[in-house]
Amino acid sequence: MRKTFQKWLLLFVAGAFILTLCLSFYLQTREANSNSIDLIDLKLDDAVKQIKLNTRNVEAIRIMTESEALAKARALAEIILNNPDVLKEKGWPGRMEKILDVDEVHIINKDGIIVASSSATGYDMRSNAQSKEFLAGLGNPDFEYVQEAQPRGMDQEIFQYTGVSRLDETGIVQIGYYPTRLANAMSLADIENLADGFRIGNHGSILITKSGIIVSSIDEKLLGLRMDSFGIQSGTLNKKEPFYATIEGVKYLCKPKIFSPYVLIGILPVDEMYVSRNEMIRSIVFSNTILFGIVFLLVSFLVDRVVISGIFHVNRSLEKITEGNLDERVNVRSNPEFVSLSDGINSTVSALKDAIAEAAARIDKELEFAREIQLSSLPTLFPPFPDRTEFDIFAAIFTAKEVGGDFYDFFMIDEDHLTIVIADVSGKGIPAALFMMTSKTMIQNLAESGRSPAEIFTDANRHLCENNEAEMFVTAFLGILEISTGKFTYVNAGHNKPLFRQSLKAYDWIQTKPGFILAGLDTTQYKQTEIILHPGDQLFFYTDGITEAMNQSGALFGNDHLKDFLNSPEVINYNPADLIHVVKEEIDIFANDAPQADDITMLALQYKGHGIS
Amino acid sequence: MEIHEMKEGNKLSITLSGRLDTITAPDLENKLNSSLENINELIFDFSALSYLSSAGLRVLLSAQKRMNRQGSLVIHGVNETIMEIFEATGFTDILKIE
Numbered sequence: 001m002r003k004t005f006q007k008w009l010l011l012f013v014a015g016a017f018i019l020t021l022c023l024s025f026y027l028q029t030r031e032a033n034s035n036s037i038d039l040i041d042l043k044l045d046d047a048v049k050q051i052k053l054n055t056r057n058v059e060a061i062r063i064m065t066e067s068e069a070l071a072k073a074r075a076l077a078e079i080i081l082n083n084p085d086v087l088k089e090k091g092w093p094g095r096m097e098k099i100l101d102v103d104e105v106h107i108i109n110k111d112g113i114i115v116a117s118s119s120a121t122g123y124d125m126r127s128n129a130q131s132k133e134f135l136a137g138l139g140n141p142d143f144e145y146v147q148e149a150q151p152r153g154m155d156q157e158i159f160q161y162t163g164v165s166r167l168d169e170t171g172i173v174q175i176g177y178y179p180t181r182l183a184n185a186m187s188l189a190d191i192e193n194l195a196d197g198f199r200i201g202n203h204g205s206i207l208i209t210k211s212g213i214i215v216s217s218i219d220e221k222l223l224g225l226r227m228d229s230f231g232i233q234s235g236t237l238n239k240k241e242p243f244y245a246t247i248e249g250v251k252y253l254c255k256p257k258i259f260s261p262y263v264l265i266g267i268l269p270v271d272e273m274y275v276s277r278n279e280m281i282r283s284i285v286f287s288n289t290i291l292f293g294i295v296f297l298l299v300s301f302l303v304d305r306v307v308i309s310g311i312f313h314v315n316r317s318l319e320k321i322t323e324g325n326l327d328e329r330v331n332v333r334s335n336p337e338f339v340s341l342s343d344g345i346n347s348t349v350s351a352l353k354d355a356i357a358e359a360a361a362r363i364d365k366e367l368e369f370a371r372e373i374q375l376s377s378l379p380t381l382f383p384p385f386p387d388r389t390e391f392d393i394f395a396a397i398f399t400a401k402e403v404g405g406d407f408y409d410f411f412m413i414d415e416d417h418l419t420i421v422i423a424d425v426s427g428k429g430i431p432a433a434l435f436m437m438t439s440k441t442m443i444q445n446l447a448e449s450g451r452s453p454a455e456i457f458t459d460a461n462r463h464l465c466e467n468n469e470a471e472m473f474v475t476a477f478l479g480i481l482e483i484s485t486g487k488f489t490y491v492n493a494g495h496n497k498p499l500f501r502q503s504l505k506a507y508d509w510i511q512t513k514p515g516f517i518l519a520g521l522d523t524t525q526y527k528q529t530e531i532i533l534h535p536g537d538q539l540f541f542y543t544d545g546i547t548e549a550m551n552q553s554g555a556l557f558g559n560d561h562l563k564d565f566l567n568s569p570e571v572i573n574y575n576p577a578d579l580i581h582v583v584k585e586e587i588d589i590f591a592n593d594a595p596q597a598d599d600i601t602m603l604a605l606q607y608k609g610h611g612i613s
Numbered sequence: 614m615e616i617h618e619m620k621e622g623n624k625l626s627i628t629l630s631g632r633l634d635t636i637t638a639p640d641l642e643n644k645l646n647s648s649l650e651n652i653n654e655l656i657f658d659f660s661a662l663s664y665l666s667s668a669g670l671r672v673l674l675s676a677q678k679r680m681n682r683q684g685s686l687v688i689h690g691v692n693e694t695i696m697e698i699f700e701a702t703g704f705t706d707i708l709k710i711e
Contacts, residue, residue, distance in 0.1 A: 424667075426667040426668065426670070426671055427667075427668070427671075428635075471671055471674065471675050472671075473667075473670075473671065473674065475667075475702060492703075493703065494701065494702035494703040494704070495701075495702075496701060497701065513700070514700070514701055514702065514703045515703045515706070516702075516703035516704070516706050516707055517670075517674075517702050517703055517704075520674050520707070521674075521678070521707060524706075544667075
């Protein structure tokens with residue numbers, strides 16, 4: 001039972017351990033996911049803020065650059081107004097370029113032709129779309145125009161033109177310059193360079209896509225690739241929800257953010273997401289192993305102390321009780337439940353004991369009644385035939401505690417014939433008692449019908465063999481005394497040979513060979529023997545209760561003891577009643593309080609004939 | 614009492630030692646009930662048997678009745694005490710004692 005309990009406890013603790021682990025894993029995973037998404041969101045917000053900031057910077061620099069350029073152009077127009085002749089000076093435009101810190105100076109006349117320039121004199125502004133834009137201002141005295149900066153030449157460097165109306169005549173003053181700061185700011189603000197500035201965690205980054213194509217990424221290999229080549233459709237991006245995708249063989253957690261016309265996608269390797277979770281789980285496993293181990297040992301120890309040893313004691317007592325020791329008390333007092341259990345068992349056992357004792361007492365009572373009925377069927381009135389002086393008869397039965405099957409009987413068949421019977425039914429208890437009654441009645445009936453002793457036993461045996469399922473048998477001795485002649489005809493069915501004392505001689509056993517027991521085999525034929533009794537002759541019949549009476553050390557009373565006692569000088573001449581009494585006394589002395597195991601039955605018959613009164 | 618059994622084909626030899634009385638007779642009875650199937654030669658060895666009560670006689674009688682139907686029963690090694698009991702009860706008439 002201790003093993004079983006520990007097995008279940010271990011199962012339970014292991015279950016709790018796994019459950020806790022699963023729960024921690026689930027919570028930590030959720031936490032890791034949510035943290036990762038927060039991290040990506042944060043970075044995406046930063047990126048968007050950076051974009052906005054950059055845009056504002058570019059705008060500020062643009063305004064500054066524009067106003068500076070306009071101031072320079074206006075100053076140039078003023079110089080020409082005050083001194084128109086400068087236009088004719090060779091080298092003037094070059095000088096002005098240096099003074100104004102610009103790269104080109106062009107003076108355009110009313111026809112849109114460059115009249116003064118360090119590099120393009122005579123150029124018709126109408127011949128190019130870019131330069132043509134400025135001609136819209138011809139004739140407008142308030143014309144001021146800063147053209148969009150645009151890449152130019154082989155290296156596509158940003159270049160800008162600004163122009164204002166001439167103040168001296170119709171025409172335009174135009175300056176051209178590299179807007180370095182603006183270009184720098186614009187380059188900085190270029191969204192396509194933005195991704196370089198952002199990392200998410202250690203290996204995460206931001207992808208910037210436009211129309212589903214990657215336009216900015218730390219990993220240059222990705223530039224220009226289409227998102228759907230990674231299985232990411234524009235619909236997924238527009239949902240703004242996190243998703244997983246495998247890019248270049250690495251699995252990422254991805255979160256899109258729309259910043260029109262771009263979609264920024266924060267990506268974080270899944271491995272990295274779970275680094276801290278895995279560490280957490282490792283430490284939880286470690287600490288839980290120790291914790292649950294302690295819980296297991298503690299519970300196992302406590303339950304063993306509080307419950308199992310108690311149950312062990314209770315079980316041991318219950319085993320003793322089951323084996324029949326109803327005096328066993330259960331006494332486990334380690335806690336109130338066991339006290340109540342112990343008391344409950346004790347009172348149940350005690351009630352059971354009382355019930356058994358009561359039943360036993362009832363059965364004893366009934367057996368006593370049975371015994372009384374059995375004994376009352378035996379003749380116990382002595383002298384039984386007070387007017388018959390030809391013989392003296394006495395008999396006694398001393399019953400053992402348990403009901404036995406001994407009996408004796410004697411009755412007159414007619415005026416001249418006395419029948420005596422002594423018998424012992426094998427076995428004990430009610431079956432033996434019932435079989436004894438049957439045997440006794442049957443023998444008496446057969447005897448009273450006038451049969452000879454041999455006929456009586458032969459017939460009785462046959463009847464007793466019928467329906468003898470219990471295979472009981474009877475040893476019996478029957479004799480019929482013809483009173484007038486002293487002829488004693490007897491038959492012995494396996495019974496103890498009687499002791500015979502011919503007058504003035506010693507007791508000795510009748511030497512006739514006994515026949516087979518009654519109720520053994522239905523084919524048994526009994527033979528009878530005749531002897532003649534003379535006045536003074538005495539017969540002593542008994543059952544094996546005498547010869548097998550046992551003393552404290554287990555020794556048997558024995559045949560020789562009986563014969564010697566009967567032949568002792570003070571006993572040898574006792575009449576039947578006295579003889580039976582002294583034999584009983586002698587047996588009691590021998591037994592010395594050892595319990596009597598079997599019925600003791602004796603019958604003594606003295607033949608007096610007509611000679612002795 | 615100890616019961617020692619030896620079986621050779623249809624022959625069963627049983628050696629008894631100690632007392633065959635009310636207490637031990639049921640053991641022998643159970644043993645015989647379970648072993649006598651298909652036995653046509655039953656041999657008892659009583660040389661180590663010290664006492665025989667009426668309960669023991671009952672088992673012997675029952676065994677004799679059964680062996681009357683299916684074969685033979687022989688008892689060996691009957692000592693004086695037990696022989697007296699057999700004689701006194703008439704069992705010598707029905708048992709084959711060698």
